[in-house]
Amino acid sequence: MKTGAAILIESLKEEGVEIIFGYPGGAVLPIYDELYDAELTHILVRHEQAAVHAADGYARASGRVGVCLSTSGPGACNLISGIATANMDSVPIVALTGQVPTGMLGNDAFQESDITGITLPITKHNYLVKDARDIKMTVKAAFYIAGTGRNGPVLIDLPKDVLTAKVAEEDVISGEPELRGYKPTLKGHSKQIKKALDLIYKAEKPVLYVGGGVIAAGASEELVKLAELFCLPVTTTLMGLGAIPADHPLNLGMLGMHGTEYANYAVSETDLLIAVGSRFDDRVTGKLSHFAPHAKIIHIDIDPAEIGKNVNPDVPIVGDAKSVLADMICLAEKNGCISEPWLEQVKSWRKNHPLRVVEDGKVHPQNIIRKLSELLDGGGIIVSEVGQNQMWAAQHYGFKKPRQWISSGGLGTMGYGFPAAIGAWFAKPEEPIVLIAGDGSFQMNIQELATVAQYKIPVKIVILNNMYLGMVRQWQELFYDRRYSYTELPPVDFVGIAKAYGIEGMRVDSVDQIDTALKTALTYDGPYLLDFQIEREENVFPMVPAGAAISDMIGKHNHNGGSGP
Amino acid sequence: MKQHIISVLVENKAGVLARVSGLFSRRGFNIESLAVGTCETPGMSRITIVVIGNDMHIEQVKKQLNKLIDVIKITDITEKEHVERELALIKVHAEPGLQRSEVMQVADIFRAKIIDVGAQTLVLETTGDPEKIFALESLLRPYGVLELVRTGRVALQRGGPGPASRQ
Ligand SMILES: Cc1ncc(C[n+]2csc(CCOP(=O)(O)OP(=O)(O)O)c2C)c(N)n1
Ligand SMILES: [Mg+2]
Numbered sequence: 001m002k003t004g005a006a007i008l009i010e011s012l013k014e015e016g017v018e019i020i021f022g023y024p025g026g027a028v029l030p031i032y033d034e035l036y037d038a039e040l041t042h043i044l045v046r047h048e049q050a051a052v053h054a055a056d057g058y059a060r061a062s063g064r065v066g067v068c069l070s071t072s073g074p075g076a077c078n079l080i081s082g083i084a085t086a087n088m089d090s091v092p093i094v095a096l097t098g099q100v101p102t103g104m105l106g107n108d109a110f111q112e113s114d115i116t117g118i119t120l121p122i123t124k125h126n127y128l129v130k131d132a133r134d135i136k137m138t139v140k141a142a143f144y145i146a147g148t149g150r151n152g153p154v155l156i157d158l159p160k161d162v163l164t165a166k167v168a169e170e171d172v173i174s175g176e177p178e179l180r181g182y183k184p185t186l187k188g189h190s191k192q193i194k195k196a197l198d199l200i201y202k203a204e205k206p207v208l209y210v211g212g213g214v215i216a217a218g219a220s221e222e223l224v225k226l227a228e229l230f231c232l233p234v235t236t237t238l239m240g241l242g243a244i245p246a247d248h249p250l251n252l253g254m255l256g257m258h259g260t261e262y263a264n265y266a267v268s269e270t271d272l273l274i275a276v277g278s279r280f281d282d283r284v285t286g287k288l289s290h291f292a293p294h295a296k297i298i299h300i301d302i303d304p305a306e307i308g309k310n311v312n313p314d315v316p317i318v319g320d321a322k323s324v325l326a327d328m329i330c331l332a333e334k335n336g337c338i339s340e341p342w343l344e345q346v347k348s349w350r351k352n353h354p355l356r357v358v359e360d361g362k363v364h365p366q367n368i369i370r371k372l373s374e375l376l377d378g379g380g381i382i383v384s385e386v387g388q389n390q391m392w393a394a395q396h397y398g399f400k401k402p403r404q405w406i407s408s409g410g411l412g413t414m415g416y417g418f419p420a421a422i423g424a425w426f427a428k429p430e431e432p433i434v435l436i437a438g439d440g441s442f443q444m445n446i447q448e449l450a451t452v453a454q455y456k457i458p459v460k461i462v463i464l465n466n467m468y469l470g471m472v473r474q475w476q477e478l479f480y481d482r483r484y485s486y487t488e489l490p491p492v493d494f495v496g497i498a499k500a501y502g503i504e505g506m507r508v509d510s511v512d513q514i515d516t517a518l519k520t521a522l523t524y525d526g527p528y529l530l531d532f533q534i535e536r537e538e539n540v541f542p543m544v545p546a547g548a549a550i551s552d553m554i555g556k557h558n559h560n561g562g563s564g565p
Numbered sequence: 566m567k568q569h570i571i572s573v574l575v576e577n578k579a580g581v582l583a584r585v586s587g588l589f590s591r592r593g594f595n596i597e598s599l600a601v602g603t604c605e606t607p608g609m610s611r612i613t614i615v616v617i618g619n620d621m622h623i624e625q626v627k628k629q630l631n632k633l634i635d636v637i638k639i640t641d642i643t644e645k646e647h648v649e650r651e652l653a654l655i656k657v658h659a660e661p662g663l664q665r666s667e668v669m670q671v672a673d674i675f676r677a678k679i680i681d682v683g684a685q686t687l688v689l690e691t692t693g694d695p696e697k698i699f700a701l702e703s704l705l706r707p708y709g710v711l712e713l714v715r716t717g718r719v720a721l722q723r724g725g726p727g728p729a730s731r732q
Binding site for chain 1: 575576579580583584587591621624625628629631632633634635636637638
């Protein structure tokens with residue numbers, strides 16, 4: 001006879017789970033009792049939100065399913081923004097929540113909340129397990145659903161009596177879960193793929209527009225191959241950074257609201273937009289009717305619901321990006337650069353409208369990121385918070401590989417980065433882990449300094465401290481007449497706080513300290529916090545105002561007096 | 566804006582109705598009618614949803630419905646050859662005497678069944694398309710319709726095997 005909790009732990013191990021991020025409470029006592037001597041690492045975070053973000057960071061860094069655990073009621077509710085974050089960015093996680101005993105469900109029992117009801121619209125799927133015999137099968141199904149097709153979060157709610165119930169071995173339901181309604185399409189239709197290739201042969205100004213789907217599918221190699229086969233310029237979304245090396249000659253960097261000028265110009269002029277694993281999000285497209293207005297569109301996505309959601313493609317292809325791109329390469333009957341003049345045009349935009357960097361003796365955040373990128377040679381895992389810090393990191397770090405960049409895209413969740421960095425380190429302990437944070441965001445999960453100290457997680461915390469909720473301040477400056485309503489933050493002694501947790505740190509006030517400070521942190525054996533006092537009213541440019549066409553950027557940077565289209 | 570009749574074949578599991586209806590409410594659609602019941606395959610149910618919306622929005626909801634793990638198959642039968650029916654029970658004020666015989670005549674013309682006779686009321690059962698039920702209701706109104714309940718529309722595509730048997 002085994003308890004439900006024991007079956008749970010066993011099932012998790014069968015799925016290959018090595019680590020769980022969690023926080024205990026009454027409803028999950030039976031699980032914690034099993035964890036006491038289980039061969040499974042449990043990391044005690046200091047807030048359930050951190051548990052789910054850490055599971056998410058672990059998943060993004062490793063490509064495997066991340067697992068978090070919380071108690072019922074308040075614990076489960078603290079998971080919500082993290083589950084929504086994972087859902088928006090299609091991250092595979094399994095969230096385990098305790099629940100009041102089945103007999104009390106719906107009675108407003110102590111610490112009861114209807115977490116399957118609450119998370120219905122923010123999970124790929126969820127389960128309320130009412131019989132201990134079903135635990136094993138449910139775990140199996142949950143991992144399968146989370147990690148296949150378009151990945152996403154799955155929640156399993158476990159009432160306490162189900163966890164304590166004793167089940168005879170032969171009564172445990174096992175085998176393959178029957179999921180009649182879930183059959184993700186992985187292979188692209190070959191007729192559609194040929195149609196897409198025909199469009200590519202004919203295109204004069206093609207652009208590949210690449211999103212997180214390429215990273216999720218592990219399709220970077222195929223992507224770069226295809227791009228090189230036809231000399232297709234590549235622009236990526238925030239989620240797609242790393243799909244092609246930053247210094248690849250065909251890479252145009254990020255597009256959209258804070259994209260590079262040249263990426264936005266290229267998309268505005270292209271006659272063939274090849275979208276791969278990207279979803280025409282409003283932060284990317286700006287005014288939809290002006291997005292790639294001259295282009296035929298090929299849309300490759302694993303999720304049929306994305307096709308035609310915002311833009312009606314000429315050639316839709318439903319399938320896994322890796323498989324579809326590989327098929328495209330395989331079926332291509334021509335190759336070679338099909339667009340010399342276009343490449344010249346793109347090159348000249350790139351030369352004449354680079355991202356703005358200023359070296360005037362002041363502490364500019366862009367220069368900190370560039371220095372970091374130089375010191376790590378574009379390597380390591382860079383995790384960001386949300387706001388200006390995130391955009392500067394995205395714009396200026398020279399990512400080389402997929403899964404190096406971990407950031408909350410779709411939901412833009414402040415407080416995501418720090419716990420996600422913790423999770424990422426457990427996935428890739430051999431890699432340097434750097435958190436790029438804003439002073440506002442960092443204070444949303446600052447309690448995780450305790451977790452970092454306890455487990456000696458050598459994350460390097462780089463705070464770009466402007467004593468503002470900078471991104472909101474930027475909008476107030478530009479669109480609300482500089483009325484800085486509740487966006488100024490009083491000074492905080494972050495180094496002092498770190499020290500109180502037993503973590504080393506340094507405050508940086510001047511340009512000549514940047515280099516040594518970063519080197520000190522990177523070489524230090526253990527966690528390290530750097531509090532950079534940056535130019536307070538620095539803005540993220542270029543910027544496409546909300547609702548404008550993406551060619552209509554403000555804060556443009558014209559070298560040599562050149563102008564955009 | 567157009568009326569759509571969507572037939573959804575689902576796993577017969579707790580919560581499936583909330584998942585399905587949530588996709589509509591999230592987008593601000595009002596469901597005109599919804600009928601659920603078990604179907605020809607054990608363990609599955611068929612939901613018939615009538616909803617009004619523009620084609621592009623409905624298309625997106627259908628795709629989202631398809632993504633639900635518990636949804637096995639969905640068919641928009643609006644444009645397809647189909648039969649649809651709705652059942653209504655109508656409690657009418659009908660004092661014994663002339664009034665009652667008039668109500669019974671109306672029922673007869675509409676082939677509605679009288680399934681309950683009270684001291685001052687009759688309960689009529691009628692089946693048909695929404696127009697027929699509406700017409701009957703209008704004729705009964707002058708006598709006093711005390712309560713009315715309808716099942717919501719159920720619909721099936723004409724001919725051929727259904728989606729469940731193709732699984
Ligand atoms: C949880 C949450 N609340 C509010 C916001 C809105 N928001 C977006 S950016 C931002 C400011 C972030 O400030 P900070 O972390 O200091 O970063 P900065 O922009 O200054 O680099 C805010 C409040 C959000 N994205 N997430
Ligand atoms: Mg700030």
